[in-house]
Amino acid sequence: MNERKDVVIIGAGPAGIQAAIHAVRKKCDVLLLGRIERSALFSAHVENYACVAGVKTGEELLLAGLDQVKNFGAHLMEDDVLKVHQDDEGFGLELESGVTVFTRSLIFANGTARKKLKVPGEKEFFGKGVSYCVDCDANFFRNATVAVIGNASAAIDGALTLTGYAGKVYLINRELMASKELIAKLEESSVENISGTWVTEIAGQDAVQTIVLENGEQLALDGVFVELGAKGAMELALELGIQLDLDTMSHIDTNKKTETNVPGVYAAGDITGHPYQMAKAVGEGCIAGMEAANFAKKQKRKDKS
Template sequence: MNMDVDVAIIGLGPAGLQAAIHAARKKVSVVALGKSDSSALKKAEVENYFGIPLANGQDLLRIGREQAQRFGASIVEEDVIHLTKDGDTFKIITENDLEVRSKAVILAMGIRRAKLNVPGEKDFLGRGVSYCASCDAGFFRNRAVAVIGEESEAAESAILLSEYASQVYWVHRELKVSPRMLEKVAGKKVTMVPGDPARIVGEGSVTGLELKDGQRLDVQGVFITLGAKGSMDLALELGILPDPSGKISVDENCRTEMEMVYACGDVTGSPWQLARAVGQGSVAGENAAKAVRQGKA
């Protein structure tokens, strides 16, 4: 099966769906591909988005998908396994051998959060387990939390969470942060806990973190900060190289180094916030559609 479109968007998270909405409103043909289950927003609660006091991430994704379809975008729930360029046309192959040819591509694949891979991590995702302190710190006011990680992201997360939580435990093995960063942490209500996590426990939501040495931390939140990387395989196949920090570089119009290729959302770097993803998605969708209509990037 083949499909020819003006704009193909890879990713069904908030950035990809917003790009689909804006591109489709410009009256160009649009398809957005991916798995909606892969979006980190799906299991999140949102309280810091303009005009919405509190929202369920799954509901936002459903509404965004319906909006994109209402404006004429097609949605394909299939993973993209190949992305190449043939002359002036981009060729996309999905897991079920659907072939999509497009004039422009928007990369909105998000990032893969590094997993701890312990019992309870998956079960309590969105119910106490988080991979993003800047996204979820506000939900843990006056609660005890644990931060797991060795590098600067963990330190920064611990510092941020100390402004909200009643107690922050920083669980680590071998610290890989600067003395300056450790000084910043020392001035906060953060307790250093050397050790290896064994399991996350709870009933309905997180109630504790157990370590391999038998120690148990009574916490209501566990923030896993082991790093994150963009889903870069497709970008690399196309010939777009990530920068040293692992993100795709874009200009103010969300254009990448390759003509007619745009990127938006978490794949372009932090902060990993809904508002930023949506804002970049609108810019990428608008400019990709405009470029197609004008016949240039």
């Protein structure tokens, strides 16, 4: 099943919601992808945002924002993006539900936070067998034994990708939380799914050699991929050749119009760097939504001419 949109926004936090509001009000067909509970704002309390009196919960503000998005006519999908590519007509996004969405313009608004396992050995072996990006590092583990840690779509997709590189792939999770289509792909693969447990330690000498599970069992392996939640903005951005900031390589580089180096791709919110504040996210989301809508309209006119 394929769909085509004018503007697709990845991330349902304040930047993504504001972008959707402004894009759809420019009479564009807009899709907002994401789950509000993954936004950094969701569990926060807000009392420093202009024109909002008293203390509001992030959840309250995000739910109100989603109502606005729906009322203005944008489409919402609580789907994770697994892969993104560029084609002659714009961009294609493969979703965990099996749907592929094509769009004329794309906005990254899915934050930068990288969740950690917070277990002994994780920090010590980062870069020595511990990785947070399957797409970046899979090639270093050809014919090796690896484990992917995580419950959601990023972990499952990462494990499936690694079957094309590693000799043996484990998937460690408490409970799989992804679409039935993606879980079905996992069950048909060679990945050994170890469910109902978690990792308590990563161990080794100069590099990763074992992981320890909650029941004390140890698995001998060469690499550990931590993939918690949805695929991160950095991995998706790199698939399109989007330029990162040269100082830290941890944020997407944009200009004042929120444009990236790839025409038709914009970024807003935490993904563009400090300060990590709702006010900044909303402001950039406003600009990104309008600019992406304008770009999509220009492309539509070209298509008709």
